[in-house]
Amino acid sequence: MKVLSWNGPKQMDIEERPVPILERDEVLIKVDVVGICGSEIEGFLGHNSLRIPPLVMGHEFSGHVAEVGEAVTGVTIGSKVVVNPLLTCGNCKQCVRGNETQCENRQIIGVHRSGAFAEYVAVPASSIVEVPENLDSYTAALAEPLACTFRAVKKAMAMHSIPNVLIYGAGAIGLLSAFVAKEFGANKIIMADINDERLQTVREVGIEYTLNNGIEKFEAKLEEIVGYKGIDVVIDAVGFQPTRTQSAKVVNPGGVIMNVGLGIDDTVVPINHYIRSEITVMGSFCYSRQDFQDAVQLLIEGKISPGGWTEVKTLDKGEQSFMELIEGKVKKSKIFLALDK
Numbered sequence: 001m002k003v004l005s006w007n008g009p010k011q012m013d014i015e016e017r018p019v020p021i022l023e024r025d026e027v028l029i030k031v032d033v034v035g036i037c038g039s040e041i042e043g044f045l046g047h048n049s050l051r052i053p054p055l056v057m058g059h060e061f062s063g064h065v066a067e068v069g070e071a072v073t074g075v076t077i078g079s080k081v082v083v084n085p086l087l088t089c090g091n092c093k094q095c096v097r098g099n100e101t102q103c104e105n106r107q108i109i110g111v112h113r114s115g116a117f118a119e120y121v122a123v124p125a126s127s128i129v130e131v132p133e134n135l136d137s138y139t140a141a142l143a144e145p146l147a148c149t150f151r152a153v154k155k156a157m158a159m160h161s162i163p164n165v166l167i168y169g170a171g172a173i174g175l176l177s178a179f180v181a182k183e184f185g186a187n188k189i190i191m192a193d194i195n196d197e198r199l200q201t202v203r204e205v206g207i208e209y210t211l212n213n214g215i216e217k218f219e220a221k222l223e224e225i226v227g228y229k230g231i232d233v234v235i236d237a238v239g240f241q242p243t244r245t246q247s248a249k250v251v252n253p254g255g256v257i258m259n260v261g262l263g264i265d266d267t268v269v270p271i272n273h274y275i276r277s278e279i280t281v282m283g284s285f286c287y288s289r290q291d292f293q294d295a296v297q298l299l300i301e302g303k304i305s306p307g308g309w310t311e312v313k314t315l316d317k318g319e320q321s322f323m324e325l326i327e328g329k330v331k332k333s334k335i336f337l338a339l340d341k
Helices: 038-045 143-157 172-183 196-204 218-229 241-250 271-276 289-300 315-326
Strands: 002-008 011-016 026-035 060-068 080-083 120-124 128-130 165-168 189-193 209-212 231-236 251-259 280-283 310-314 334-338
Touching: 002 315, 011 315, 026 080, 038 315, 060 120, 060 143, 080 143, 128 289, 143 172, 143 231, 143 251, 143 289, 165 172, 165 241, 172 189, 172 231, 189 196, 189 218, 196 209, 209 218, 218 231, 218 241, 231 241, 241 251, 310 315, 315 334
Parallel strands: 165 189, 165 231, 189 209, 231 251, 251 280, 310 334
Antiparallel strands: 002 011, 026 060, 026 120, 026 334, 060 080, 080 128
């Protein structure tokens, strides 16, 4: 089978590999579509210690069941599925406490084991979620990033009724956060980014308010949009010093800053300001099994789709696609790699 193997910083190669041999509890998926995640860009650059080359990445995908292991029941060959790539042990302290997102033995398909930048991928049968055949494969492949944003936005908005929400980052996570915030009843949603072409894409898919947060008058223009009500919730899907500093300045006293972007680690933050203004600072990394199921349901119901903000490449354009993302040449918010072409 054909795979896109990450073999070192800025190096991805198309290779021929054997089709995986299944363990008793595994399912073989013929991959239809796989998305490129922002975390994989960091891996591609060699900045992520969890990803060790050679590695077949890819954890946002849809496909069809091609084969099942001998111990697998209740799974039909040929059925269309998405895969929850977060694998938990169920036995550690965190799992027993019901905190599965923080499993001490957590593994991720495409990080700790071979992923879906390949024609076929083997996954535990427990990780698959069957979807209707008529659900578009590109829409289905949004299940994993949508689950990430579903959990983050749900937590961030829980303390506020019809909040004004500011989202930093017009990539896939930021835009999906905006779509989820709409579903949860946000009042005004403002998308901020320093890439004007991406902001144009965001406007074209229905996000009314967009601002370039790199301009000098950003805060004044933001105030023109939200008025006296201000910003109740900030979703930072970027995670660099400028967005973290700016978040503290623009959020209301008593507001929430939800950190999703993993741009940098060490950050100067105004702790005394957070204390005096009773600002809640949160983080969200992944999702529970229920979050994943809820995200899939939104996709099945047609509440969220990839139309207008994604583009499609073939697997052999993988390295080129990563380089274009790094160089800021991609106007859309997400790239899919299609295996069915």
